[in-house]
Structure formats: structure tokens, C-alpha cells
Amino acid sequence: MSALAQSAPPSHRDPAPTYRRPLWPRVQRRITPYLYLAPTVLLLVVLMLLPIAMVIGYSFQDNVITNPNPVFVGLDNYVKVVTDPVFFTAVKNTAYFTGVSVAAHMVLGLTFAMMLNSPLLKNRTKALFRVVYVLPWLFTVAIIAVLWRMLLNPNGVVNYLLHTLGLIHQNVEWLASPATALHAVTFINIWAGYPFFMVSLLAGLQGIPKDLYEAATVDGANAVQKFRNVTLPQLRPIIISMALLDVIWTTQQFALIWMTTGGGPINVTEMLSTYTYKLAFSSYKFSLASTSAVIVLLLSMVLAFLYVRHQRSRD
Amino acid sequence: MNLSARRRRQTAAQKALLLVGLTVGGLFAGLPVLWMASNSFKKNTEIFALPPKLITSGFSFDAYTSILTDPTKVRFFINSYVVALSVTALTLVVAILAAYAFSRYEFPFKNALNVLVISVQAVPPITLLIPYFGLVVALKMYNTYQGLILTYMVFTLPYAIIMMTGYFNTLPRELDEAVKVDGAGAFQALWRVLVPIAVPGIVSVGIYTFMIAWNEYLFALTLTKTEDMRTVPIGIQLLMGQHSYEWSEMMAMSILGCIPVMLLFLFFQRYFIGGMTAGAVKI
Numbered sequence: 001m002s003a004l005a006q007s008a009p010p011s012h013r014d015p016a017p018t019y020r021r022p023l024w025p026r027v028q029r030r031i032t033p034y035l036y037l038a039p040t041v042l043l044l045v046v047l048m049l050l051p052i053a054m055v056i057g058y059s060f061q062d063n064v065i066t067n068p069n070p071v072f073v074g075l076d077n078y079v080k081v082v083t084d085p086v087f088f089t090a091v092k093n094t095a096y097f098t099g100v101s102v103a104a105h106m107v108l109g110l111t112f113a114m115m116l117n118s119p120l121l122k123n124r125t126k127a128l129f130r131v132v133y134v135l136p137w138l139f140t141v142a143i144i145a146v147l148w149r150m151l152l153n154p155n156g157v158v159n160y161l162l163h164t165l166g167l168i169h170q171n172v173e174w175l176a177s178p179a180t181a182l183h184a185v186t187f188i189n190i191w192a193g194y195p196f197f198m199v200s201l202l203a204g205l206q207g208i209p210k211d212l213y214e215a216a217t218v219d220g221a222n223a224v225q226k227f228r229n230v231t232l233p234q235l236r237p238i239i240i241s242m243a244l245l246d247v248i249w250t251t252q253q254f255a256l257i258w259m260t261t262g263g264g265p266i267n268v269t270e271m272l273s274t275y276t277y278k279l280a281f282s283s284y285k286f287s288l289a290s291t292s293a294v295i296v297l298l299l300s301m302v303l304a305f306l307y308v309r310h311q312r313s314r315d
Numbered sequence: 316m317n318l319s320a321r322r323r324r325q326t327a328a329q330k331a332l333l334l335v336g337l338t339v340g341g342l343f344a345g346l347p348v349l350w351m352a353s354n355s356f357k358k359n360t361e362i363f364a365l366p367p368k369l370i371t372s373g374f375s376f377d378a379y380t381s382i383l384t385d386p387t388k389v390r391f392f393i394n395s396y397v398v399a400l401s402v403t404a405l406t407l408v409v410a411i412l413a414a415y416a417f418s419r420y421e422f423p424f425k426n427a428l429n430v431l432v433i434s435v436q437a438v439p440p441i442t443l444l445i446p447y448f449g450l451v452v453a454l455k456m457y458n459t460y461q462g463l464i465l466t467y468m469v470f471t472l473p474y475a476i477i478m479m480t481g482y483f484n485t486l487p488r489e490l491d492e493a494v495k496v497d498g499a500g501a502f503q504a505l506w507r508v509l510v511p512i513a514v515p516g517i518v519s520v521g522i523y524t525f526m527i528a529w530n531e532y533l534f535a536l537t538l539t540k541t542e543d544m545r546t547v548p549i550g551i552q553l554l555m556g557q558h559s560y561e562w563s564e565m566m567a568m569s570i571l572g573c574i575p576v577m578l579l580f581l582f583f584q585r586y587f588i589g590g591m592t593a594g595a596v597k598i
Contacts, residue, residue: 032501033420037428040413040472047469048435051446058445065449108340115337120330129337132345138576139348140530142548143569146555147351150562155363157350191347199588252439255532259552273441280445281537290445297442304437 052297058290065286077291087292089267090275097186097271098250102243104190109197109242110235116198117205130202137195145259148188149175178268181261185269189256193249197242204238205231237314244307248300272296355379355566362562378567390543391550392571397460398546399528399575402467406475406524407517409468414479415505419491436473440533443469451538458540466534471524478523482516483509518586522579529576547572 059077061070081087112133116126136144151158152174162168174184208231216226254273257263263274276296280289349369354362358373382388416422417429447466456462490512491504499507510517532548539545545553551572554565580587 030422033416033422033425036412036416036420039409040432040476041428043409043465043468043472044431044435047447047450047465048438048443051443051450052438054446054450055442111336112340115333115340118333120326120333129341132341134580135344135348138580139569139573140532140548140576142530142532142551143572146551146565146569147347149555150354150362150566151347151350153363155365157367160365160367191343195344203588248437252441254441255548258532259555273439276441277444277533280448286445293439293442293445296439300437300439300442301434304434307437308433 055290055293055297058287059294061287063285063287064290066284070287073287077287078295081288081291081295086267086270087275090270090272093182093269094251094271094273096182097189097253097269098247100186101189101193101250102246105194105197105246106239106243108190108194109201110239112194112198113201113205114231116202133198134195136192137199139192141192141253141255142259144188144192145256148184148191149260152184175261176265178265181265181269185257185260188260189250189253192256193246197246200238200242201235204235208234237310240310241307241314244303244310248303248307251299251303252296272299351566351569354563355570357563359561359563378561378563379571382564382568382571387542388550388568391545391547391568394460394544395529395547395572396575398463398467399525401460401464402471402528403521403524405464406468406471407521410472410475410479410520411505411510411513411517413472413476414483415501415509417476417480418483419488419501432473432476435469440470444533444537447534448537457538458544460544462538463531463535463546466538467528467531470531471527475520475524478520479513479516482513486512515586518583519589522583522587525579526576 058064060072060074062073062076064070116130116133118126139147150156153159154171154173154176158174159168159171163171172180174180212230212234213226216230221229252273253271254277257269257271257274258277261269263270263278272292273296276289276292279285279292353369355378356374356376357371358375358377361371361373364371413432417425451457451462451466454462456465486509491501491508494504494508495501530548531546535546535549536552539549542553547568551565551568554561554568
């Protein structure tokens with residue numbers, strides 16, 4: 001298949017030459033770990049570090065890819081991107097989309113997890129509900145996008161239900177109207193993403209020692225006090241990790257936006273990801289797209305740094 | 316007596332409230348999926364008929380048969396399976412080898428390599444997209460399985476290595492040392508002793524990897540061109556782009572497209588959840 005796939009087997013087949021020099025076993029012992037790591041390192045260097053270097057290089061040049069002899073232009077591209085009003089809109093939308101999604105994932109995830117963890121219900125009932133609650137997790141984003149385009153269609157079932165309940169008086173074009181599109185895609189993302197929180201928090205809840213609750217009961221704490229003084233502090237590290245991971249993922253969300261609104265109407269759902277993609281593959285401004293991609297990378301690195309620091313502090 | 320009766324009534328009320336809450340949440344989660352399934356059995360003209368019905372007079376499997384008998388559409392599924400299964404197999408092999416080195420050897424640059432593996436996880440796909448396009452063309456892998464497989468491995472490997480290293484670290488070193496004393500090499504120790512014990516970890520990582528590859532959209536969209544190389548997520552979008560929206564076919568394709576993930580979840584629920592959430596919950 002590829003050079004990489006082929007390079008895997010030789011690393012474990014003993015390549016030892018047949019001379020019996022005493023030096024050899026020691027050398028072999030030294031290089032063995034590198035042989036085991038060779039496929040990984042090759043892949044990550046060629047398909048991760050090299051592309052990152054390339055994209056950073058592109059961002060300092062004029063008209064790469066379309067122009068055979070691009071020239072170095074310093075920070076010009078950065079100035080152009082940062083002062084582009086659409087970029088500003090994309091930053092604002094990404095912040096709203098991410099902030100609201102993550103907060104709602106957290107609230108829904110915790111609520112559902114606590115309901116599913118209740119000792120009042122039989123295990124079988126809980127197992128049944130757990131499968132239902134996990135459903136959105138099992139669909140790929142492309143499917144979720146198509147499904148919600150159907151549900152939110154002006155003639156679709158969501159409008160019908162809201163109409164029947166008397167909440168709206170005429171059909172709303174949820175994904176096509178500038179007033180509602182951003183809220184609609186955010187809502188879809190909330191639906192798609194809460195199960196990850198729910199499942200992780202459920203595992204977290206089950207890991208809280210029972211005697212903490214017993215001690216709280218002895219001290220006369222009511223349900224709300226137990227939640228605030230036992231449950232939340234115990235779940236805090238998991239909640240922070242998940243919130244950070246979710247922020248990283250949500251700011252990178254592309255497929256959902258691309259397949260529901262494409263960033264429109266008139267940029268009201270433009271995100272950093274769709275903005276970058278369009279610069280590259282709709283308007284062929286590869287240098288500007290690379291610049292935007294580097295900005296997204298820097299943002300992710302800051303978030304990742306916070307995540308790693310948080311994980312370290314848990315150890 | 317009086318007190319315990321009141322407590323019992325209180326508990327019953329709490330339970331009722333809880334069931335109402337669970338049902339409301341269940342409708343929020345489940346209704347869209349139920350509607351998807353229902354629409355996959357309808358005629359396309361019935362999708363937006365009012366009032367909406369779960370089962371209509373036009374109930375049929377037509378949407379499924381028309382997908383499963385159309386070679387172009389079957390090809391989407393074949394492509395997705397080929398890519399996702401190859402990515403899973405290759406990621407596991409490469410990750411197990413790397414994890415063995417990280418877990419059992421001390422060597423110069425170990426920490427640097429470890430930091431590299433951890434930090435590349437946060438690189439956003441969109442950042443790599445532009446250089447990839449050129450790189451994949453230069454490597455003559457544009458519009459091929461290899462291009463997609465290697466691309467996806469870049470995103471699945473770091474997590475797989477971290478997970479497998481963690482798993483190997485929990486296994487006592489005496490296990491593989493004992494085999495080595497018997498004259499077997501390091502590779503034998505890995506393959507004959509560690510890998511069989513690590514099967515639960517391998518299953519979790521495998522499921523995670525499969526999910527990533529099965530669901531990927533951005534690179535599948537950009538690094539393939541011809542219809543016969545498209546995967547399921549792109550195939551669903553192609554159904555949407557044609558002259559009219561074939562909603563019932565799209566729903567049928569969505570149902571078919573989630574079957575492997577659904578099966579993985581139902582049969583390996585514990586490994587599935589373990590593999591997908593280990594980053595956030597320390598196990």
C-alpha cells in the first residue's frame with residue numbers, strides 16, 4: 001500500500017545480522033524503541049508537522065498555489081484577515097455557537113445523567129432510557145444535518161408541532177431566515193453533542209463514594225445541599241475537562257454548518273471553519289485561507305494548553 | 316407509622332416526577348430519530364404531508380431497495396467500510412508498536428516524542444486541509460483510498476497511542492520479562508503476552524478509531540473527487556444536491572449508515588463508552 005504501512009513489519013522482525021559481536025545486543029537494545037516508533041514518527045512528521053510548517057509558510061506569502069512564484073509579504077495577510085468584517089462576524093458566531101452549545105451540553109448532560117443515576121428507578125428502566133438518550137451520539141454529523149434540515153423545513157414537523165401548540169402563527173424558515181439560522185444550528189449542535197457529557201458524567205456520578213452522601217445525610221443536608229456540596233465538587237474535574245474538550249471540538253465544527261446553512265444566509269452562521277474553507281475552495285485565496293487556518297491553530301493551541309495543564313493538575 | 320407513610324408518598328411523587336422528566340428528555344432525544352426511521356418507509360411525496368403520520372398508506376421498503384440496488388450508492392458504503400476498517404486495523408498495529416516502546420523502554424527523546432503525540436491531537440483539521448490538498452496530490456494519493464486512510468490515521472493515532480500506552484502501563488512488566496527469560500524476543504513478548512491481555516483496551520481504541528473514520532466529512536469532501544470514491548457522509552449530501560430532494564432515500568441511507576455504529580454500541584456498550592470518554596473521565 002504505502003511506504004508507511006510497509007515500514008511497520010520490519011520494525012519487529014529481528015533485523016539482526018548474524019555476526020556475533022558483543023556490541024550488537026546493546027546497539028539493538030538502543031535502537032529497538034525507535035524501530036517500534038518509526039511508523040508513528042514518519043506519519044506524524046510527513047502528515048502533521050510538515051503540513052503545519054507549510055501552512056505557516058503560505059500565510060506569509062502572496063497568492064500561493066495559484067501563483068507559481070509567490071513572494072514574501074510579511075504580515076500583510078494577517079492584517080487583511082483580521083480587518084475583514086466577515087472574519088469578525090465568524091469569530092463572533094463561533095463564540096456564540098461554542099459558548100451556548102457547551103453550556104447547554106453541560107446542563108442537559110448533567111440533568112440527564114442525574115436522572116439516569118437515580119436510585120428510585122429499576123435498572124432495566126434506566127438501561128432503556130439510557131439507550132434512547134444516547135441515540136444522537138450514534139449518528140454522524142452528515143446524517144444529523146440532513147435529519148434536521150428535514151425536521152426544520154418550513155413545511156416540516158417542527159413547525160407543525162409549534163403551530164398546533166399555538167407557539168407560532170406562520171411557518172418559520174428556521175435555517176434560511178437571518179433572524180433564526182444561528183440559533184437553529186446551535187440548537188442542532190446541542191442535540192447532537194449532549195450525550196458525550198451525559199455518558200461521561202454518568203461514569204463520574206457512579207464513581208462518587210456512597211459514604212460522602214451518607215455523611216451528608218447524617219449532617220442533615222437536603223437534596224439541594226447534597227448536590228451543591230457533594231455532587232458538584234466531586235464532578236468538577238470531569239466537568240472542566242469535558243468543557244475544555246467540547247470547546248476545542250465545537251470551535252472546529254465544520255460539517256454541521258456546511259451541510260445545514262453553508263454559513264449563510266448572508267454570513268449569519270459563518271464560523272471560523274467555514275470562513276477558512278470558503279476562502280480556500282470557493283474563492284481560491286489560498287494565502288488568506290492559510291492565514292485564517294493559522295489563527296484557528298493558535299486558538300486551538302491555547303485551548304489545548306489549558307486542557308493539558310488541567311489534566312496534569314489532576315494527576 | 317405516619318412518618319413512614321408520608322415518606323413513602325413523597326418517594327412515589329418523586330418517582331412520578333422523575334419519570335415525567337425522563338420521558339420529556341426521551342422525546343427530545345428520540346423523536347427526531349423515530350421520525351427519521353418513519354420517513355425512510357414513506358413515499359417521497361408523503362414526507363411533508365399534513366397532519367404528520369408515523370405510518371402512512373404508502374408504507375414500503377422502496378427507499379431501501381432503491382439504495383441497495385443502485386451500484387453508485389452501494390459503492391458509498393463499500394468505500395466507507397474499506398476506509399474505516401483499514402484505518403482501524405492500521406491504527407491499532409502502529410499504535411500498539413508505539414505504545415510498547417513508550418511503556419517498556421527508556422530512550423533519549425522519549426519525552427519529546429510523547430509531547431509531540433499528545434499535542435498534535437489539538438491541531439484543527441481545517442488547519443491541515445490546505446497543505447494536505449497539495450501534499451496528497453504530490454504523493455499521487457488524491458482521490459484514492461490510501462490518501463483518506465493515511466489522513467485519518469493522523470487523527471486517530473495520537474489518541475490510540477495514548478490509550479494503549481496507558482493500558483500497557485497497567486500490565487506488570489514481569490509478564491513480558493518472564494517470556495523474554497524463556498528466550499523469546501521483545502516482539503514475541505508483545506505479541507504473545509501483552510496483546511492478548513490488552514484485548515479490552517484494543518477493542519475500546521478500535522471502536523473509537525472506527526467511529527472517527529466512519530464519520531469523517533471534511534477530508535472525504537476535499538481529498539476525493541469522483542463519485543466512485545465518495546464515502547457515506549458525502550453520499551448523503553450528494554442525494555441532497557440533485558434536482559429534487561429524495562428525502563425518503565436520504566433517511567433510508569442515514570439508517571443504513573448508522574447501522575455499524577449502532578451495532579458496535581449495542582454489543583460493546585462498555586468498551587464503546589470507555590473508548591469514547593476516556594479523555595475526560597480518568598479510568
